[in-house]
């Protein structure tokens with residue numbers, strides 16, 4: 001009998017792992033189970049719509065999903081369509097690669113007011129994730145605050161700042177284009193509690209802010225340290241490049257372009273202001289001590305009408321799967337969760353690192369799986385037939401790789417000239433395209 005492995009999640013971590021196992025386990029069946037009808041995780045739903053080059057990695061992932069011993073089971077959610085224990089019983093090994101999509105909260109008064117959005121939701125909305133299709137964010141114009149000092153915050157600022165022409169070759173979804181292109185924004189505040197040296201921007205992304213058609217980046221030169229010191233060489237170079245870019249931004253004149261992007265360092269949000277909806281943001285200046293932000297008691301207010309937080313994510317708990325509540329990720333020791341159960345990618349180590357970092361992670365976890373499987377009798381679990389039986393019993397509507405190719409083709413086919421695709425943003429739409437209807441019992 002075959003050895004059977006289930007990989008839960010078809011994002012980079014799951015697909016890098018499936019590739020290694022499919023190659024190294026002769027005769028094994030590797031089932032990739034994904035809750036959406038579409039594969040590729042945050043490469044589709046997170047990576048910015050104007051960074052199409054980054055999305056090219058999906059070609060490699062497609063080859064993995066087309067391997068003879070790999071099967072894609074899309075539109076199948078663990079915890080909804082199939083349970084944790086059921087999977088454990090059915091497969092020789094189960095690897096969770098479910099990512100981290102829930103926005104961390106600021107924990108400040110006013111955070112629940114309409115007009116405050118998490119970046120996972122906001123980015124998911126403009127990137128067409130079905131979960132956030134109906135977010136309908138309000139962008140009444142004027143000023144927007146983006147809280148966070150990483151590349152996701154830069155992505156948000158850039159997408160809000162770019163003109164229609166600058167996004168003409170992106171796959172920004174039609175419903176988002178309608179809202180973003182009619183928003184009359186004048187100011188975008190990018191807010192970090194700490195300083196430029198603590199920000200996790202990459203120079204490439206920071207530089208993009210300086211090359212926008214209608215927006216000018218600005219920063220207070222007194223917040224820019226003279227040099228980056230005492231870091232390991234690679235890190236030091238990145239920080240020095242960032243400082244150089246910031247010095248350039250500090251010399252910009254605000255009247256240069258109609259939209260201003262203010263990079264505010266050493267400013268901690270302490271309250272969202274407003275009664276019915278967001279009317280402003282109160283912040284406190286901080287001072288830096290050993291890289292930590294300490295309060296100064298000195299506050300100020302910004303008259304913003306929208307707040308977007310980009311301060312990190314938590315994984316969703318799956319009933320039965322051991323979960324570390326405090327850290328917001330799957331409980332694991334170096335990738336091992338329980339006998340025969342593993343975790344990799346963002347759900348294992350938290351929401352940090354670019355796409356290739358998940359390859360390194362997956363290679364390590366694959367070694368553990370291979371090691372453990374070598375010690376067990378070959379293929380003593382039913383694997384795929386058990387999964388398919390459970391899904392059939394429950395009236396699930398699994399989406400195969402061929403089905404995904406049909407969705408993919410239809411998305412490209414209906415795109416405006418110059419755009420790579422016009423995404424389907426509702427599961428129902430995708431199933432209808434495949435000639436299926438979601439059954440009444442599974443509309444959740």
Ligand SMILES: Cc1cc2nc3c(=O)[nH]c(=O)nc-3n(C[C@H](O)[C@H](O)[C@H](O)COP(=O)(O)OP(=O)(O)OC[C@H]3O[C@@H](n4cnc5c(N)ncnc54)[C@H](O)[C@@H]3O)c2cc1C
Nearest residue numbers: 009011012013035041042046047078098099345346354355
């Ligand atoms: C906004 C944003 C922009 C980014 N931009 C870049 C970039 O430009 N370049 C770069 O290198 N990196 C970027 N990253 C980082 C990159 O996206 C991550 O490193 C990577 O996606 C993490 O991979 P993962 O497989 O762990 O998680 P994910 O990509 O999130 O994949 C997890 C998958 O698991 C599925 N899943 C979840 N729960 C279940 C369940 N219960 N059952 C079945 N399936 C489930 C999800 O639907 C998803 O498809 C960005 C991240 C974000 C948030």
